[in-house]
Amino acid sequence: MDKIMEQQTTITEVQNGSVGSPKGFITGGQNIGMRKSKPDMGWIYSQQPASAAGVYTTNVFQAAPLKVTKASLAGENSLQAILVNTVSANSCTGEKGMANAFTTRKWMADHLGLPEHYVGVASTGVIGLQLPMDKMEKGINKISLQKAESPFEEAILTTDTHTKHLAVQFEIDGEMVTIGGACKGSGMIRPNMATMLAFVTTDAAIEPGDLHAALKTVTDRTFNRITVDGDTSTNDMVLVMANGMAKNKTLTANHPGWPTFLAGLKEVCQGLAKFIAGDGEGATKLIEVQVTGAKDEHSAEMISKSIIGSSLVKTAIFGSDANWGRVVCAMGYSGEKFDPDKVTMGLGDITLFADGVPVAFDEEEAKAYLDQGTIVIHADLGEGNGEAVAWGCDLTYNYVKINASYRS
Incomplete structure (x- = not known):
């Protein structure tokens, strides 16, 4: 332990x-x-x-x-x-x-x-x-x-x-x-x-x-x-x-x-x-990614980092768009091996994807959740006891503005 x-x-x-x-x-x-x-x-x-x-x-x-x-x-x-x-x-x-x-x-x-x-x-x-x-x-x-x-x-x-x-x-x-x-x-x-x-x-x-x-x-x-x-x-x-x-x-x-x-x-x-x-530059939301059910902690860590590092995931969160496809895509290119047919993922208490296929959900409810200041993305791989958490923020217009003129 x-x-x-x-x-x-x-x-x-x-x-x-x-x-x-x-x-x-x-x-x-x-x-x-x-x-x-x-x-x-x-x-x-x-x-x-x-x-x-x-x-x-x-x-x-x-x-x-x-x-x-x-x-x-x-x-x-x-x-x-x-x-x-x-x-x-x-x-x-x-x-x-x-x-x-x-x-x-x-x-x-x-x-x-x-x-x-x-x-x-x-x-x-x-x-x-x-x-x-x-x-x-x-x-x-x-x-x-x-x-x-x-x-x-x-x-x-x-x-x-x-x-x-x-x-x-x-x-x-x-x-x-x-x-x-x-x-x-x-x-x-x-x-x-x-x-x-x-x-x-x-x-x-x-x-x-x-x-x-x-x-x-x-x-x-x-x-x-x-x-x-x-x-x-x-x-x-x-x-x-x-x-x-x-x-x-x-x-x-x-x-x-x-x-x-x-x-x-x-x-x-x-x-x-x-x-x-x-407090990321230009950020409006804190994002927490929780990965569970991985084969080990290292695998969970790599997948959580892949999700939190995805520019497309970060911009979707900024736009309050429950685009689960960007999350599973980031999981898939993490370099870790897992069975996609066992994956379940969602936002907060809202499940968007289960056993490798999308789940019907209320778009307005998901948008209301994504309008909050703290967003939790959870993904369960259904393969083991490995788990990890990673943190990041949304990617906004202001990030570009701040860094376009950082030396001025």
Whole structure:
């Protein structure tokens, strides 16, 4: 059985929770002049060194800040601070861009009195732009851990329409443990990471190796199951920091509280992933695809990703058109083998297709369902116990408008 689902302890959501909710974490943001007035630099700081792990974009072009953060983690698998800037992705910027990323890491470390390898850096924005180093240096030097100009969650946004954050709490070893997270992402979103940055913090005590294993497992079932437009960017990463200030016994995969920790981490990452999918550029609807009855989880995952990634499915949802043919077509080219005569699929509680043939349904009822803000597409292959869920959004006229003039 999936260990993520075996937990028994109650997990509760923290009201207005975010990446700064766990004990010992301080976050903030400010404007350093890269934008006219909106915040464009953010930071996360832990009062003590934290076990850290990351997962990264699969794009062959990997941005300088991503490489620098990997180098930081290669030291002790620990971080104590993360610096994030918007506007410039510092990607495809050559040796100068790499040197600038290392320099900003050093400035941040010096400002906070930390070893350089305890600092991670992340950037998001336009590919090919060098960092404005004068503004970066002045911005870093005015960072205050006592008072921030703006929330961290606002400082990392690009085309996002709103901030994305949440936190949960649960008990381990009689101690209250908190996991919090914040992310940005709206376009260039695809399974296998995308133009998204996600930052997760926890006050749990956990070994770095086990933390990385947990992040990889959970990312595969959350962030790697969302899509907006099928594009994978150059800067994408998910970073997690665990500073141990909850004072629980150190977590490993053999700890009885491990399933609870995994479940809490999944709840945070899944929530953030759905926020990203629902805030896709120009989107009006969140789409959830539920595939059941597959031969195994991998097969269900591939089929769900194929459906959610179909431009024709996404445009049909935008137009509130119950065009089930587009869904079964996307299932058919997923690369997975299954018996089409056993397939049943539908929208919400409305069955459109069963045992390989269409089912009579009320078009007006289906349209009324598709006019809602959240749409669930379900497909049962009738062959096994494999199941998976993927998330995405509709494809609208505004998506083209936003991306046709992204650099202007």
